[in-house]
Amino acid sequence: MMTLDPVLLSRLQFFWVIAWHILLPAFTVGLASFIAVLEGLHFVTRREVYLRLSGFWTRIFAISFGMGVVSGIVMPFQLGTNWSRFSAATADVTSPLLAYEGLMAFFLEAAFLGVLLFGRKLVPAWAHLIAAVMVGVGTLFSSFWILSTNSWMQTPAGYRLENGRFEPVNWIDIIFNPSFPYRLFHTVTGFYVTTAFVVVGVAAYYLRRGRFIEEARTMFSMTLWLLTVLVPLQIFLGDAHGLNTREYQPAKLAAIEARWETGSRVPLTLFAIPDQEAQTNHYAIEVPVLGSLILTHDPNGTVRGLKEFPKEDLPPVIIPFFSFRVMVGLGFIMLAVVALSWLLRAQHRLFAARWYLALCQHVAPIGFLAVIAGWITTEVGRQPWTVYGLLRTSDSVTPSLTGTDVLISLLGYILVYLIMYPTGVLMMARIVARGPASAADGAEPIESGRPQLPVRALPRTSDKEASA
Amino acid sequence: MSALTLDFVPLWTIICGIAVFLYVLLDGFDLGVGILHGFAKGREARNLVMNSIAPIWDGNETWLILGALGLLAGFPLAFAIIIPAVYFPILVMLLALVFRGTAFEFRYRDAEHRTFWDHAFCYGSAVATFAQGVVLGSFIQGFKTDGQHFTGGSFDCFTPFSIFTGIALLFGYGLLGAGWLILKVEGELQDWARRLGKICFLCVGAAVFAVSIWTPLADPGIAARWFNWPNPLFLAPVPIVSAAIAWWEWKALSGRAELAPFAAAILLFAMSYLGVGISLFPMVVPHALTLWQAASSPSTQAFLAVGTLFLLPIILMYTGWSYWVFRGKVRADIGYH
Numbered sequence: 001m002m003t004l005d006p007v008l009l010s011r012l013q014f015f016w017v018i019a020w021h022i023l024l025p026a027f028t029v030g031l032a033s034f035i036a037v038l039e040g041l042h043f044v045t046r047r048e049v050y051l052r053l054s055g056f057w058t059r060i061f062a063i064s065f066g067m068g069v070v071s072g073i074v075m076p077f078q079l080g081t082n083w084s085r086f087s088a089a090t091a092d093v094t095s096p097l098l099a100y101e102g103l104m105a106f107f108l109e110a111a112f113l114g115v116l117l118f119g120r121k122l123v124p125a126w127a128h129l130i131a132a133v134m135v136g137v138g139t140l141f142s143s144f145w146i147l148s149t150n151s152w153m154q155t156p157a158g159y160r161l162e163n164g165r166f167e168p169v170n171w172i173d174i175i176f177n178p179s180f181p182y183r184l185f186h187t188v189t190g191f192y193v194t195t196a197f198v199v200v201g202v203a204a205y206y207l208r209r210g211r212f213i214e215e216a217r218t219m220f221s222m223t224l225w226l227l228t229v230l231v232p233l234q235i236f237l238g239d240a241h242g243l244n245t246r247e248y249q250p251a252k253l254a255a256i257e258a259r260w261e262t263g264s265r266v267p268l269t270l271f272a273i274p275d276q277e278a279q280t281n282h283y284a285i286e287v288p289v290l291g292s293l294i295l296t297h298d299p300n301g302t303v304r305g306l307k308e309f310p311k312e313d314l315p316p317v318i319i320p321f322f323s324f325r326v327m328v329g330l331g332f333i334m335l336a337v338v339a340l341s342w343l344l345r346a347q348h349r350l351f352a353a354r355w356y357l358a359l360c361q362h363v364a365p366i367g368f369l370a371v372i373a374g375w376i377t378t379e380v381g382r383q384p385w386t387v388y389g390l391l392r393t394s395d396s397v398t399p400s401l402t403g404t405d406v407l408i409s410l411l412g413y414i415l416v417y418l419i420m421y422p423t424g425v426l427m428m429a430r431i432v433a434r435g436p437a438s439a440a441d442g443a444e445p446i447e448s449g450r451p452q453l454p455v456r457a458l459p460r461t462s463d464k465e466a467s468a
Numbered sequence: 469m470s471a472l473t474l475d476f477v478p479l480w481t482i483i484c485g486i487a488v489f490l491y492v493l494l495d496g497f498d499l500g501v502g503i504l505h506g507f508a509k510g511r512e513a514r515n516l517v518m519n520s521i522a523p524i525w526d527g528n529e530t531w532l533i534l535g536a537l538g539l540l541a542g543f544p545l546a547f548a549i550i551i552p553a554v555y556f557p558i559l560v561m562l563l564a565l566v567f568r569g570t571a572f573e574f575r576y577r578d579a580e581h582r583t584f585w586d587h588a589f590c591y592g593s594a595v596a597t598f599a600q601g602v603v604l605g606s607f608i609q610g611f612k613t614d615g616q617h618f619t620g621g622s623f624d625c626f627t628p629f630s631i632f633t634g635i636a637l638l639f640g641y642g643l644l645g646a647g648w649l650i651l652k653v654e655g656e657l658q659d660w661a662r663r664l665g666k667i668c669f670l671c672v673g674a675a676v677f678a679v680s681i682w683t684p685l686a687d688p689g690i691a692a693r694w695f696n697w698p699n700p701l702f703l704a705p706v707p708i709v710s711a712a713i714a715w716w717e718w719k720a721l722s723g724r725a726e727l728a729p730f731a732a733a734i735l736l737f738a739m740s741y742l743g744v745g746i747s748l749f750p751m752v753v754p755h756a757l758t759l760w761q762a763a764s765s766p767s768t769q770a771f772l773a774v775g776t777l778f779l780l781p782i783i784l785m786y787t788g789w790s791y792w793v794f795r796g797k798v799r800a801d802i803g804y805h
Contacts, residue, residue, distance in 0.1 A: 069529075070569045072533070073565060077536060079547075080550075081552060081558055081559065084548040084617065084618070085548065087544055088617075092764045096768055096771050098540070098541070099534075099772055100775055102533050102537045103534070103775060103783075106533075106779075106783055107779050107782065168771070399618075400553070400555075400618045400620060405556075412559060412560075427573070
């Protein structure tokens with residue numbers, strides 16, 4: 001019975017298509033900014049190494065951006081095919097935010113990406129730099145609108161309810177809803193950290209093999225400095241986001257902490273097996289008072305427990321409880337990697353400590369895991385609502401769907417994505433194996449997943465015609 | 469507040485109309501090229517065919533997102549009824565588009581599997597096209613609805629009529645694709661495109677003719693729209709102009725004209741689009757909801773119109789310019805390797 005529930009299957013399907021999709025912006029948002037910084041550094045210092053690095057990462061950017069667009073086409077249709085009641089009820093409020101994302105992404109793609117990918121020899125250096133910066137800004141605009149939409153679902157504001165539909169009252173309140181600033185900064189920082197660990201991992205891979213030493217050292221060092229700032233900042237932002245969640249989504253926070261009873265001086269539960277039925281935890285390992293201290297910044301602070309809320313309004317506690325611990329655990333591993341870099345720098349052994357290079361290479365995907373874990377925490381924690389406290393997930397699904405319908409579509413998405421993603425990753429891995437030197441010689445095409453822009457039609461680039 | 473009292477529905481009808489038509493036209497020809505690609509003989513011919521759309525195909529696809537989001541934003545109730553009603557055609561279309569896009573990329577990088585990805589590209593294009601034709605056919609027929617939700621089953625959309633329009637669209641996109649290829653290639657390959665173009669033209673012409681007879685017979689409302697006096701007086705130019713364009717298309721395919729086959733194919737699509745529009749206006753969900761009934765709130769339409777009216781013309785200009793700089797014949801020696 002459970003297996004053919006259209007609501008559950010639709011949720012699984014949404015999870016599947018968006019989890020794969022989110023990996024790409026998680027990477028490209030940071031990478032676009034990184035490329036813009038490299039271009040800027042080259043513009044100012046004229047050092048060739050920045051140019052080679054920029055060319056190298058631009059090739060990888062092009063593939064991941066293309067995969068992002070292809071997997072992104074699927075997303076707006078999900079709202080119609082599987083969540084039509086959500087669409088009908090919320091479109092007056094959320095659809096302009098989504099449409100602005102589409103328009104701006106399209107605009108950015110049309111106007112600047114082509115110049116970045118193919119225009120280095122065709123436009124002045126400053127124009128190429130501006131194109132790089134605008135692509136970076138454009139990805140941030142996309143994040144802005146999507147996260148605004150998502151935040152509105154978490155902490156709706158600026159609306160009134162009319163005949164079961166959400167009607168806009170104040171667009172500023174809608175866009176800048178209570179959780180949006182926290183979610184935006186926490187997510188974008190997470191994206192930057194994700195990209196940075198990939199860059200560090202690739203650099204470590206080269207350093208271990210003694211290839212492309214100059215490029216590898218440059219990106220290894222500069223990215224670890226960046227992480228020195230971003231990882232502690234991210235922990236701070238996560239904490240601020242948590243305080244925001246306590247205020248606006250107390251049931252979600254209680255689920256994250258698996259806290260059943262309201263109380264002050266509550267302990268921090270490090271590990272437990274939450275029991276939704278019995279409303280208690282098994283095998284709990286707790287640290288006294290620390291829960292109140294972290295969640296309220298006051299040892300005597302009161303934390304609301306899950307029992308305060310009706311049972312049918314609770315998320316499945318075990319999922320956000322563990323996904324949150326995975327995210328935080330990964331965050332502290334990141335912090336450890338960064339802290340080790342300070343020690344090694346102090347000993348002037350940053351590039352020499354082979355065990356550290358191996359460590360960096362193997363933690364390259366850590367950001368992706370943290371992003372997925374964080375995203376599961378916030379989305380499952382929102383359950384059983386699509387619009388928090390107002391519209392239930394079970395009332396959001398398309399009424400005409402049967403479980404079989406959704407099972408068929410889910411299997412289709414699984415099959416196609418399992419072909420597409422590994423092949424895409426393989427392509428990027430091949431670029432990494434070839435290395436940054438080849439990116440600079442100009443003979444090899446940018447491997448793009450994007451429309452080849454006008455500049456490519458000009459004779460100078462005819463030899464680059466190859467990509468797309 | 470005065471802006472909120474304006475009726476934005478006509479504006480959003482035009483915006484959505486443009487977005488959907490541009491999608492049909494732009495992705496239509498490159499899907500058509502993808503279908504024809506399956507009939508091309510020899511690696512060099514296949515590469516030329518591919519390269520003719522390499523620079524633009526995925527930009528074309530972006531209009532699909534704008535079309536879908538435009539419908540959601542402008543007419544959410546229509547979106548919430550139509551999209552679930554065509555659940556499987558949409559699914560098949562999306563999977564085919566993803567697969568096709570992936571095939572396009574990988575075809576050039578994975579030399580060992582060239583044949584596999586070649587096939588994937590052709591079949592992906594054909595399947596996506598057929599699915600869109602089914603969407604079109606079932607849309608014209610209308611859906612079971614209570615005015616708020618789709619109340620039918622997910623397989624209802626597969627009817628003889630929608631299967632027919634699905635097959636017809638294969639030839640329609642094939643005609644657009646052939647027109648594009650005639651414009652972009654030369655010599656033997658161009659002759660080959662003309663031959664396929666003629667076949668597609670005959671089939672799609674017959675199909676459009678059949679649909680034009682079929683729909684008024686099946687739907688009294690559509691019959692009344694076209695045949696109740698004095699409507700024929702105003703609407704007579706539509707079939708007459710269409711026939712003239714069809715004649716021009718045949719001449720162009722038979723002669724040496726290079727731009728005319730593509731131009732005439734575009735006009736034929738425009739006339740068919742107009743014909744569907746005349747048949748259904750002002751319904752956005754046939755038999756169920758008018759554009760005004762399905763519209764989002766004035767505040768929503770106004771808020772989005774501000775940015776759209778600013779960004780859309782820039783996107784259109786840039787798209788036009790990018791096609792302009794890519795004008796001319798595609799060459800075999802430059803291209804993917």
